[in-house]
Amino acid sequence: MSTWNSTSVPGFILMGLTDSAQVQLVLSVLFLLIYLVTLLGNVGMILIIHLDTQLHTPMYFFLIQLSFLDLSYSSVITPKTLQNLLTSIKSISFLGCFTQMFFFILLGGTECFLLSSMAYDRYVAICTPLHYPVIMSKRLCCTLLTGSYMICFIESTVIAICISRLHFCKSNVIQHFFCDISPILALSCIDTFEVELLIFICAGSNLVLSLVTIPRSYMSILCTILKINSTSGKKKAFSTCASHLLGVTIFYSTMIFTYLKPKTSYSLGKDQVASVFYTIVIPMLNPLIYSLRNKEVKNAVVRIMQKSKGCRQFISQWC
Template identity: 50%
Template sequence: MTKGNHSLVTEFILSGLTEKPELQLPLFLLFLGIYVFTVMGNLGMIILIGLSSSLHTPMYYLLSSLSFIDLSYSTVITPKMLINFMREKNVISYTECMTQLYFFLVFGISECYMLAAMAYDRYIAICNPLLYSVTMSPQVCCLMVAGVYSMGLVGATTHTVCMLKVLFCKENIINDFFCELSPLLELSCSSTFINEVLLLCFSAFNVLLPTLTIVPSYIFILASILRIRSTSGRSKAVSTCSSHLSAVAAFFGSGAFMYLQPSSSNSMDQGKVSSVFYTIVVPMLNPLIYSLRNKDVKVALCKIFQKYQSSLKYHILLL
């Protein structure tokens, strides 16, 4: 193979989820359905929040940002995977692989910090409601979102630049369904010590820092909820937090399982299952969690449908 981009390998082969040909079509249909649902759910959430004036609050501004991240996150991975289900040989060029890795890291890291920002928002809303409009002003929300994406860009750029310096010689089969850091490092024919240290440090940092925001926030939230005397007040406070907690548990649980363990004990098959969960399933679940378990979203959706029906009836009468 000819040399290019500091590498003797010009293309990689993705091993995919299965080597059994009879499973290719069922898996294609399954993940196509998941991706369509992900796009519709997250795009629908963004549009609903944009159209409903009742949802123009910091909480839903952050939720629409989370939906955008989930939509982008899934789009970086799933379409290429679907194409590969229809091919005998799952080839991805070196440039495409590094590009996919970069954007996967941007949105993956951003989601960690977006979930932390949403936890802080719930902490202010429940523990300091009188200061909520000042503390979570539009300017503060914009700065928080900018900070979230900045962390994603810094982490992704650092990892990708270091990966571009890694040499790939003969081995070019990535034991995964997309270009992931760990499987790529295993193919290297040069030293990966710096990459592995960065991977461990950044993974720990990007999990621990948001966790140190989320856990204390919910400890204070729980203490405040226990002091609420009315049952309806407690129920409302719990309902606004339960959706977020479900999203946090799903994303951080699968992500921590994938990254925060020594590579020697990390089974590749288990890693693939974990990767599928946090790259494909979680982006589909988030809009479902926030729509089914959130009364404000349900009410806003009903109003949009009623407005649409009224407008449709009016136009029919005019005809």
């Protein structure tokens, strides 16, 4: 069987989600709408938090970063997917494919650590509220964010380089709609056990660290909330955590289903559905989850609109 090494592969063909022209049209319209909502939702969240000084707290610092990650995450995958659905151009260059993979791993891994940081922030806010401003200092928040990016940058670089150096079989057709890890490993003619082990260790360590931090934080939060005497106090405490818990549950359930398993259990149909969910749908859901269920964000929107209205009235009086 003839092979290509990492320097001779001309590029890849992304087969996409379906061969049906009608289904492709429906999916292209749906994905375009989802992408527009994702852009508007995440950019809107960033602007609202930036413009309203009352939201300049550690919790909303992390929320801005989450919106930026979701915006970037979706933009790495969705535009190319829309191009494949709307045109006959389904090819992607070797460099373009592994660049997409690099940013996909980088942004996804960073979001794992960011969700853990947000859980720790809620733990400090509810369990030690008097020490919250001291513990969750600007320096600590920036350190957590920078550390997350640095760790995931190293991991994504190593994984992308290791996979790109594999020898691939005669076929360069990727049975997926983006350059995901499992479909590309399936094209390799050589044993990929070492690469799979590396991926499993990196992904597993990220998930284990996150899934230890998050449940531990929320166990402490739950114990603290149960000690609150007033019903209104309990309700308020629960409401500050509900959005984050919902976002964590959706994100981690799809990631664990897709990546913490061997290549032999790879299922094209199930993995594509899960991939659509966490690459295209979840980046749209996060700003909706954190805004619609958050009274502070709603109040901030009202304040910004009132300020805008006041500015327009002031300008109209003087013009």
